[in-house]
Amino acid sequence: MANLEESWSTATFEDKVKIMAHMSEKDQKRNAENVIGFCKDYCGKCPTYKGTGETKLGFCTLGKSSVIEEQKGCLCSQCPISRTMSLRWDHYCTQGSAMELSEAEKHQI
Numbered sequence: 280m281a282n283l284e285e286s287w288s289t290a291t292f293e294d295k296v297k298i299m300a301h302m303s304e305k306d307q308k309r310n311a312e313n314v315i316g317f318c319k320d321y322c323g324k325c326p327t328y329k330g331t332g333e334t335k336l337g338f339c340t341l342g343k344s345s346v347i348e349e350q351k352g353c354l355c356s357q358c359p360i361s362r363t364m365s366l367r368w369d370h371y372c373t374q375g376s377a378m379e380l381s382e383a384e385k386h387q388i
């Protein structure tokens with residue numbers, strides 16, 4: 280079998296989503312918890328987030344915030360989830376989830 284670690288590291292976000300769709304419910308739940316765990320240290324400390332009263336996290340997965348309106352910078356590129364999932368966007372709290380942004384790109388062509 281090809282080096283799985285290597286193929287994962289070079290896979291696109293879209294490929295990773297397909298691979299993850301085959302994961303067990305338990306693993307998917309653990310992944311979601313992982314996202315929130317990391318997100319606290321990035322979204323939670325981000326100028327766009329702080330002071331807005333928002334308490335939710337994981338916008339790259341769950342989609343836009345219903346509270347945050349003004350963009351004041353984004354720390355997502357520094358978050359390990361961006362690298363792990365090959366995320367290529369930012370400001371998920373105001374722009375939508377990675378899945379939504381990926382879909383939007385397809386319709387731009």
Ligand code: SF4
Binds near residue numbers: 339
């Ligand atoms: S998605 Fe980006 S801009 Fe929004 S709160 Fe998180 S780090 Fe900040």
Ligand code: SF4
Binds near residue numbers: 318321336338339355
């Ligand atoms: S990439 Fe951004 S939205 Fe996603 S977990 Fe990291 S900091 Fe949060």
